[in-house]
Amino acid sequence: xxxxxxxxxxxxxxxxxxxxxxxxxxxxxxxxxxxxxxxxxxxxxxxxxxxxxxxxxxxxxxxxxxxxxxxxxxxxxxxxxxxxxxxxxxxxxxxxxxxxxxxxxxxxxxxxxxxxxxxxxxxxxxxxxxxxxxxxxxxxxxxxxxxxxxxxxxxxxxxxxxxxxxxxxxxxxxxxxxxxxxxxxxxxxxxxxxxxxxxxxxxxxxxxxxxxxxxxxxxxxxxxxxxxxxxxxxxxxxxxxxxxxxxxxxxxxxxxxxxxxxxxxxxxxxxxxxxxxxxxxxxxxxxxxxxxxxxxxxxxxxxxxxxxxxxxxxxxxxxxxxxxxxxxxxxxxxxxx
Amino acid sequence: xxxxxxxxxxxxxxxxxxxxxxxxxxxxxxxxxxxxxxxxxxxxxxxxxxxxxxxxxxxxxxxxxxxxxxxxxxxxxxxxxxxxxxxxxxxxxxxxxxxxxxxxxxxxxxxxxxxxxxxxxxxxxxxxxxxxxxxxxxxxxxxxxxxxxxxxxxxxxxxxxxxxxxxxxxxxxxxxxxxxxxxxxxxxxxxxxxxxxxxxxxxxxxxxxxxxxxxxxxxxxxxxxxxxxxxxxxxxxxxxxxxxxxxxxxxxxxxxxxxxxxxxxxxxxxxxxxxxxxxxxxxxxxxxxxxxxxxxxxxxxxxxxxx
Numbered sequence: 242x243x244x245x246x247x248x249x250x251x252x253x254x255x256x257x258x259x260x261x262x263x264x265x266x267x268x269x270x271x272x273x274x275x276x277x278x279x280x281x282x283x284x285x286x287x288x289x290x291x292x293x294x295x296x297x298x299x300x301x302x303x304x305x306x307x308x309x310x311x312x313x314x315x316x317x318x319x320x321x322x323x324x325x326x327x328x329x330x331x332x333x334x335x336x337x338x339x340x341x342x343x344x345x346x347x348x349x350x351x352x353x354x355x356x357x358x359x360x361x362x363x364x365x366x367x368x369x370x371x372x373x374x375x376x377x378x379x380x381x382x383x384x385x386x387x388x389x390x391x392x393x394x395x396x397x398x399x400x401x402x403x404x405x406x407x408x409x410x411x412x413x414x415x416x417x418x419x420x421x422x423x424x425x426x427x428x429x430x431x432x433x434x435x436x437x438x439x440x441x442x443x444x445x446x447x448x449x450x451x452x453x454x455x456x457x458x459x460x461x462x463x464x465x466x467x468x469x470x471x472x473x474x475x476x477x478x479x480x481x482x483x484x485x486x487x488x489x490x491x492x493x494x495x496x497x498x499x500x501x502x503x504x505x506x507x508x509x510x511x512x513x514x515x516x517x518x519x520x521x522x523x524x525x526x527x528x529x530x531x532x533x534x535x536x537x538x539x540x541x542x543x544x545x546x547x548x549x550x551x552x553x554x555x556x557x558x559x560x561x562x563x564x565x566x567x568x569x570x571x572x573x574x575x576x577x578x
Numbered sequence: 579x580x581x582x583x584x585x586x587x588x589x590x591x592x593x594x595x596x597x598x599x600x601x602x603x604x605x606x607x608x609x610x611x612x613x614x615x616x617x618x619x620x621x622x623x624x625x626x627x628x629x630x631x632x633x634x635x636x637x638x639x640x641x642x643x644x645x646x647x648x649x650x651x652x653x654x655x656x657x658x659x660x661x662x663x664x665x666x667x668x669x670x671x672x673x674x675x676x677x678x679x680x681x682x683x684x685x686x687x688x689x690x691x692x693x694x695x696x697x698x699x700x701x702x703x704x705x706x707x708x709x710x711x712x713x714x715x716x717x718x719x720x721x722x723x724x725x726x727x728x729x730x731x732x733x734x735x736x737x738x739x740x741x742x743x744x745x746x747x748x749x750x751x752x753x754x755x756x757x758x759x760x761x762x763x764x765x766x767x768x769x770x771x772x773x774x775x776x777x778x779x780x781x782x783x784x785x786x787x788x789x790x791x792x793x794x795x796x797x798x799x800x801x802x803x804x805x806x807x808x809x810x811x812x813x814x815x816x817x818x819x820x821x822x823x824x825x826x827x828x829x830x831x832x833x834x835x836x837x838x839x840x841x842x843x844x845x846x847x848x849x850x851x852x853x854x855x856x857x858x859x860x861x862x863x864x865x866x867x868x869x870x871x872x873x874x875x876x877x878x879x880x881x882x883x884x885x
Contacts, residue, residue: 278789279710286703286759287718293756294725297733297740304735312742332739377600380593394871395601398608400878401867404818405835406856409842410607413614413849418625420610426625452607455600460875461882484589502882513729516820516835520842535732535821543825548735555732566727 300332301552301559305342307335309548333548342553352554354529355537358443362533363511366447371503373451374458379492381459382466393463397456404453408520411449412436415521436522439530446517446531454510458503465499466492505569509562515539534558611860615639615853623849636854643851648829648844649837651855653680681837682858684750688833689816692754696812697805699759704767705793709779719768725761734822741826748828753819760815763808766880770804771797803876810870810877817863834859 313331346352377396381389399407414420415435422432435445473495477487493500515535518525524540525532532540538558542551614622617633643651679687706712707719737756746752779792787795798805820835827836838859841852867874 276710276712279706279712279715282702282706282710282789282793283712283718286699286764289699289755289759290722290725290761293737293740294730294733294759294761295721297736297756298725298728300736300739301733312739330743332736332743373600376596380597383593385590386593386597392597392601394868396597396604397871397875398604398864398867400874401814401860401863402608403834403859403863405820405838406859407607409838409852409856410611410614412842413623413853414607414610416623418623420606420622420628423625423628432625452604456604457878460878464879506882509729513732516818519820520839523843538732539821539824542735543738548739552735555735558732559728562729563727569727 301555304333304335304549305553305556306337306339307333307549308338308341309546310334310336335549338549342550343557345550346553346557351529351532352534352537355532355534358529358531359512359514359533361443362446362450362514363508365444366450367504367507367511369447370451370455370507371458371500374455374462374503375496375500377455377459378462378466379488381463393460397460399453399455400457400460402453404516405520407453408449408517411445411452411517412521415445437527439527442522442527442531445521446514449517449521450511450514454507458507461503462496462499465496469495502569505565509565509569512558512562512565608860608864611853611856614849615857617850619848619850635850639850639854642848643841643854646841646851649832649840650678650680650830651682651837652858653678653683681832681834681855684831685817685834685859688750688753689813691750692758692816693809693812695754696758696760696763697809700763700808701767701771701798701801701805702793703759703764704769704771705797707764707768708771709774709776709797722761722764726765730757730761731819731821734825737822738825747826748831750831752826753816753823753833756822757815760812762881763812766804766808767801770801774800803873804880806870806873807876807880810873811881814877 311334313333315331315334316329317331318329380386381393381396386392416422417432417434417437419435421435426432433441435441469492473491474487477491482490513535514533518531518533518536522531524536534554535558538551538554541547541554610622613630613632616636616639617629618635618638621629621633621635640652644654703722707715733756737752741747741749741752746755774797778796782792782796818835819833820839823833823836824839827833829840832840834855838852838855841847841855
């Protein structure tokens with residue numbers, strides 16, 4: 242009896258042998274219960290994804306056609322077992338207004354101001370930062386540079402700075418009596434009203450964002466540079482190309498997909514700008530000249546409590562960002578081909 | 579030939595000058611955060627003669643920061659005014675009652691819990707997508723993939739309503755749960771886990787391993803470097819979250835960004851105190867960065883992967 246048991250224990254069952262045989266000829270066979278196991282592994286993430294990401298995506302769109310009139314109080318479901326009771330209420334008290342929220346945007350001057358400010362910062366900041374990141378990456382990639390690791394570390398340090406905390410330093414340095422104006426006046430230049438003039442306050446944001454993100458983009462570009470085949474440079478050298486020509490005709494074209502990626506992600510980042518204007522400019526000062534789109538959405542939603550209109554604004558922003566992301570993904574696909 | 583070497587020398591000099599200038603400009607704000615935190619406000623906020631070297635007022639500034647009534651930046655021992663309330667898990671944390679949590683501890687705690695939870699969820703989901711066959715696998719995966727292009731931090735309006743209805747306002751779960759199933763994390767883990775050989779899993783199955791053992795004894799240990807990179811992405815994501823914590827957290831539960839925002843938005847802005855707060859919240863992550871540089875870099879590059 243015992244021998245038999247131990248024998249059958251070690252001997253693979255017919256099913257296992259069959260599976261093994263099928264596998265050895267390269268056929269993949271689902272393990273028993275595999276379908277359910279897959280769902281079980283996925284379940285926790287899927288639940289949270291459904292409740293906190295998929296639902297909000299749909300519900301923001303839904304909300305954008307309504308006027309918000311208060312947090313919901315209508316009972317949708319009420320279970321009372323005596324031991325515990327559970328009441329599911331509607332999410333919000335809403336009134337359908339169709340496309341009114343979207344139409345209202347056309348005559349909303351503060352929204353136009355926010356769009357203008359964001360675009361202004363974008364147009365100045367993104368090219369400046371990408372150019373700087375590219376130059377630093379190329380410089381650090383040059384074969385003669387020593388202490389490369391140290392310089393790379395230093396330039397990448399801002400990556401770890403908390404977005405809100407670093408903004409306070411710019412708030413401090415850019416004061417009328419701050420460090421930057423002290424440096425300017427001591428070398429004989431006039432002091433600049435960094436936080437009180439509408440042009441210069443935008444420039445302050447440009448400077449802050451550039452400081453925070455140049456190193457980040459430099460790291461991505463450095464990785465891209467390392468993927469350029471060395472033979473291309475050698476071939477260019479044989480043809481007598483100068484440094485600038487090599488940069489212009491080898492580096493930039495080879496790096497094009499990575500550069501586009503950096504451009505698009507930086508553009509998306511600028512559309513999402515929130516911490517910097519809130520901290521450095523106290524929410525849009527002077528005279529709303531630095532208010533950004535996200536900040537305007539925040540004010541509309543959580544200070545004025547116009548959640549419907551804020552949802553419509555969010556969807557416009559999401560639309561813009563998604564189009565940009567789609568471009569980015571396409572660019573990425575191109576680079577693989 | 580000599581003309582050429584001279585040009586080469588000039589070129590090298592210019593390159594070094596450029597890199598050095600960049601390094602200095604990068605370090606100046608960091609240096610200034612630190613220096614300003616050790617000085618009195620009148621010493622560094624001066625257009626004529628600011629002091630540029632560290633002073634000795636750090637502890638005085640720190641004490642006045644701690645004495646603020648609306649913001650508790652670093653925790654302290656004392657009568658309990660603020661404890662970690664994680665809903666049903668509250669009792670488990672009751673022994674912390676002696677220590678009043680400040681914004682720093684809150685941020686570290688929230689980012690830590692978020693990172694661990696999200697790592698687990700993302701790698702489980704990634705494992706399911708990479709190594710199992712089930713119905714609707716493709717549509718579900720593409721639905722998750724599609725949200726990669728959305729700025730998920732911006733979906734705060736329905737989240738706010740949802741959290742109000744779930745009774746999670748002013749609760750740390752409200753800023754942990756919404757992004758725990760991080761689409762980027764799921765995508766990255768799925769991509770990386772596809773490289774685990776099926777034969778390895780199959781032979782472990784033959785040896786009688788349960789499916790969950792396959793996951794945490796075989797799949798996870800081979801994913802160490804991906805998990806390290808992903809945890810940096812996740813930690814920094816939560817660490818920098820500002821908009822939703824600002825909406826959902828009240829006084830006494832602030833994370834670092836919200837606490838600093840309170841300091842900046844106050845009637846009278848005390849820069850010396852703010853710089854102490856900035857020093858305390860930036861310097862620890864810098865040290866972490868110096869030690870884990872490789873993981874930071876691979877985290878940045880992983881975040882920039884394309885399909």
